[in-house]
Amino acid sequence: MSSSVTILDRLNVLDRRWIFLAMALAVAAPILLGIGSDESPSPPTKRLFDRLEELPEGSRILMAIDFDPNSAAELSPMALAFTRHCCLRRHKIYFVTTWGTGVPLLDATIKTVVQSEFGRGDRPYQYGIDYVNLGFVAGDAVAISQLTSDIRKARSQDMQGTSLDSLPVMNDVVSLQDMQLLITPSAGFPGAKEWVQYAGTPYKIPLAAGCTGVQSTQLFPYYPDQLVGLVTGIRGANEYESMLASKYPVPYAEMSKRPASLRGGPQRWAHRLMISLIVLGNAIHFANRYRRSSHS
């Protein structure tokens, strides 16, 4: 009896650092052991996947990398997956960012996917012909508005300082209205909401978004009318990677090419820990109530 009272008392004043330690273990162990997790696709993710599949080869896709290192852990895997899918379908990709701190992440996406995976072989992806890096466009929402009316007004040169007029990929492209699809993995302001408000809805340009888990409730009202697809957090990226793996098993079934699936394991264990903590918290609460009532 006395020992159970002692445990309850200890739990009542549980140092939160024990919870931090438990969370560290729940996340670190699956990472170290390489435990991943698949996800079955949800309709908002599948709709984007299907849209990219349906578009004819050579369609123009704008990829707006609107996030910074803060949320790269959550959004970078989906940016890689979207880019991979575009390359597999041989679409023309127009990379851009409205975040100043997003430029290195944009470069990393191009380097990891377009240059490393699709830059060689029979039909390599060539800069200026198959893709272009428009870089950072300053002005937040105004920048999106400018791109929608005239890309060259917002940026007359690409990231390397080459005039857009001298790049074949920019032939016949005046504004975002010439794109077949806009995709934006985005973390905050300006982000998916601004792309809906200033580009997608007013000009009826098909738009799909990726967002952090927290933002999903804010963006769900736009799906399916204003957003053709919505990929949320690591789970959404995992769903996308799983679809990519089943459609293109070589080489995308390999876990090394699936960062979101690898993060699915730690996420799953972290969720399990949180559920356990909630249950434990309530057990403590009811034990305290029982103790108070039995004392009185």
Place this chain on the structure above:
Amino acid sequence: MEITQRCREGRIPRCRNSGRRMGLLLAFLLITMIVCKGAVFAADAKPVNEGSGAGQEKAVAWFDFEKTSFALLTVAICGTVIICTELARRGKPFYVRPIAGLRAMEEAVGRATEMGKPMLFVPGIEDIKEIDTVAGLMILSNVARMAAEYDTPLEVPTSRTLVMTAAREAVQAAAIAAGRPDYYNEDRVYYVTEEQFGYVASVCGWMNREKPAACFFLGKFFAESLILAETGNAVGAIQIAGTAETTQLPFFVAACDYTLLGEELFAASAYLSGEPAQLGMLKGQDFGKLAAMVLVLAGCALATWDSISPRVKTSDGQNGSRRTQWITDTVLKGG
């Protein structure tokens, strides 16, 4: 007449008296600018087709008729708010529901005074162009006045320079208003960084070192909300938060003692001032909500009617357009 009398008695701030002058000045400046620009437009206007000699001028509309319904809605809401303000000013009593978080502010300041510990005020991480930040600064003014009266230190780290400048003004004026000009210390209202998590690191570090007795998080917040609130909780501070960012409200609710939900953040300054005119504005807001409720119900009824009634078939056998289409086209798109 009565207003002038009350102004003389010092019951109404000077802004009432200067309001008319200010309005006139504003109108004059606006008209001057428009006239000047009109002249520039006229001078710049070139014939579109010089060959024809017709000389059509560049036509830029004075009013965007696509926004008619939005303009009417703006006028209706603003009008209701102004009418309620005027009624309140004339002495009509309005009931404003009590907000627990605002009543707890004085308690928080008192607690910090008793414990001899400082307080922290974070006016969000966005710039002064965001109305949430302005609302936070309005509340800062009231909190600083209370803090000055009790001589309790108030730390205000900001993530934008313009916010720092405005916060310094607010705290200094509050100290003067409280009759304690010596209370104001410029070093307590300072700029940290615009980088979201750099700012959080600095503020949380200060909280862990100084162990404030009360923390106020009022403004625009993003992912940093939970880190700030949990750190405040860990150091045992009484915490009052408020934001209009719906995604961050659950975090504040979970970790803070009191949370101002959405509109309550904007009502706070009026509520704390206790001025009838400002409280009247809150009532105007309530009428706006009533109108929104009626519109939502009407919309639901129309959508239900549209979905349950048989659809007219077109000549090719397809279903015709939605019965509610005319509302979307005529009312919502402004004609």
Place this chain on the structure above:
Amino acid sequence: MSKTVPVIIASLVGFLMIFAFFSPQLLWLRQTAEDWFAIITTIAMIYGGLTLCFHHLKKISDSEAGWGFSAVTLLAFGVTVIVGMLKIGVVPETARNLNHPWSGPFLQEGGAFWWIYQYLFSPVVSTMFALLAFYVASAAFRAFRAKNVEAILLLVTALIVLLGQTKDREITTLFLPAMTDGSTSYLPIADLTEFIRKTIVTSGQRAIMIGVALGVVATSLRILLGLDRSYLGGDE
């Protein structure tokens, strides 16, 4: 007077933005106001940098608690500003400039600025963001307790959404018989999660957003009409 002029400016620009929204003729005025804001913000940035330096130098000179952090801040600030302003670049690829080792593009991989971003800025901010996982766990442990009916509703909803967010939702199907068509029957945890998110959360959020929008209108009017000057420190 010191408060009247800012109020006039705020009112003038504020009303202008409203009128310009409805009148294409006034669009240039709106754009001018936006340009001015950009200019003021840029100047304020320089002022912010100076304030930051003075604030931390004072802390160091007074040997206040935590002055060491101020020294680190100043050092980091100084190095980043110097590297950024001098645009210290990588070794250029063209033969003509090989003798000028730092004259290449300064944002390119391998450059000093890139190095600061990649190895200092990026890991530090990612770490701060990752702290959220720990704080979420401790907040969940403390906040989700079945103290009353509302708390029980919150608790049950949280458990459903948490379960529905991972593949663990499928565990709930294991003890149920298979459907007649052979597919696995399951408890609709995923559907419930979607229902909560799409219907309950969205409707609640929209209600709050309508309230916020009206609050913004009322607060803006208070500021534009000069009724509330507390953001400027009051009426003095």
